[in-house]
Amino acid sequence: MAQLNIRKDDCQLDFLSLGALVHRLDPGIIPFRKARNFEVHVSGGEYNVSANLSDCFGLKTGVATAMVNYPIGELVQRSVREMGVRPFFKWFEHDGVRGPNIATVYSDRGQGVRAPVVFYNRANEAGAMLKPGDFNWGEIFGAGVRWFHSGGIFAALSPTTSELILEGMRAASAAGAITSFDLNYRAKLWKTIGSEEKGQEMCRRIASECDVLIGNEEDLQKGLGIEGQDVESKSKLDPNSFFGMIESVVKKFPKVKLVATTLREVHSTNRHDWAAVVWYDGKRYVSPTCQLDVICRIGGGDGFAAGLIYGMLNGRDPEQALRLGWAHGALLTTFPGDVTMAKLPEVEAFAKGGSARVQR
16 A cells, blocks of 8 residues: 655645636526526636635645636636636637627526536536647646545546546656546536447546545446446445445556545435545545534535645544544535635634524
8 A cells, every 4th residue: 555645845736736716607696597586606626626626725736727708707717816826727718609708507596396406508618629739738737736625427528538538647756746536427418429328438547647546436436447336225324335346446447545435415406415535555445424403515525635635645544534524515505606605714713613603
């Protein structure tokens, strides 16, 4: 077994993510077919982790992404600045009619027995046009980066985005950065550019370059082709079968040193049971289970990833890092939007077993 070799020298960035930025339209509990107004949230699975690590945890973070020169691009840039994330943009010019565009995500919050509904407009998306050679990795990593991260949704946007992730992972490893990948396997997305089999092939290639994998049992099975139990017929809070798959994961991907996932049992849209697990250096770690009163579930997994990564970068032991991820992911579901509104003392208090009693 092996541990993560995290840089301790002075680096330009603690954390850099590679992915596509999107803007999410949120009508709250109202279904879109009846909506009259909505909030706009700036998001993107990879960016969310950078934003959380900057705003809540105080780390120096960046995002490598596509940016379009038009008003929606300006709206997105403002949010990135507000979260304290340093941008590395590949610029695209909008033609005034068709794009390229910053993708739109439509997502109501649901309520009670009514589930949230999510759908997309990713047509002519600038993020999907990103390709190897678009970023000067030598310059970026030459200034020092401790951790590099990407994810499966960005990988599935086009044939070139997966290749760009591989290029970034290799440059990051050569420069001494930890590499992580959130599988986030979406069969529908992979089908738009080929097939589920193509998606599995690309996810396996990316996983072979990673130190850290984040993904649940379904991600490991469908994204990496790891055999496991039927995820639909078992408790979502049972960590044993997840841990049972890890031996196969590290055998197929020997560079992987840490694997983590959240465990969520959904009783209704607003009531979830929540836990998380980590496998690291051959040892198993399991968080407590808590009940969540959910305002908006979008981004909870990215919240977990951010807390976990902060803990590892900050020299916490794996148990503490897991608790920080579990606590931050839980708190993130109590806010609207995709990125954090939590403060580090709140996360640390909940990670230690804090309550929701009024703070005076």
